[in-house]
């Protein structure tokens with residue numbers, strides 16, 4: 001199995017505070033990987049580093065054999081890319097902007113996703129509910145044709161029907177060779193679609209394991225296993 005992502009001895013400080021320290025981990029090409037961890041564990045920071053948005057780290061971040069932040073930016077689509085967009089814009093205009101900005105943006109893929117997620121592209125971002133805004137973020141993130149997708153807490157505050165719809169869109173859309181890293185602290189949301197999990201705790205990845213192996217070895221759901229890790233059990237058993 002080839003690795004799309006390899007993190008080696010990764011350390012990162014922000015305003016003198018150490019956020020990640022000597023972190024190691026990897027993701028197999030074509031897999032859906034859950035990046036799990038409590039609030040403040042460093043999931044968003046790690047995604048910002050992988051995407052090339054955060055710099056000045058120590059160690060190595062490799063995406064498909066590329067280690068430089070600028071090269072990684074072209075290989076990774078990150079759900080936070082929309083953060084700087086003017087919220088008064090209509091969705092259609094943001095899509096046109098994305099189409100110009102990213103040579104890998106597929107308008108047809110976006111249209112398919114937008115239709116599936118029932119998005120009305122004439123609406124302004126500022127008028128969208130939290131769930132519809134997240135659906136738009138998912139559609140625009142997945143419409144780029146790249147090797148690695150980073151979805152940061154895509155189900156935060158989303159009702160269960162929208163959640164199911166978003167999960168269905170991820171599964172329906174995902175090409176076999178695309179890899180998706182999804183961060184979440186509500187494991188039950190994504191448990192059934194995960195091929196592997198990376199658990200972040202104490203500034204590093206303390207578990208990097210296949211989902212089936214966790215279920216078989218520990219006879220537990222991913223959620224139960226993850227909770228046990230956080231309360232002190234299971235680690236390095």
Ligand SMILES: Nc1ncnc2c1ncn2[C@@H]1O[C@H](COP(=O)(O)OP(=O)(O)OP(=O)(O)O)[C@@H](O)[C@H]1O
Nearest residue numbers: 014015017019037038039040041042043044045046
């Ligand atoms: N600008 C900053 N300056 C200093 N510390 C920061 C800064 N931004 C984030 N941090 C710290 O980095 C740590 C990791 O934050 P991060 O947002 O990556 O965690 P997270 O796992 O994504 O959390 P959540 O699940 O709550 O979104 C936290 O302790 C946070 O306080």
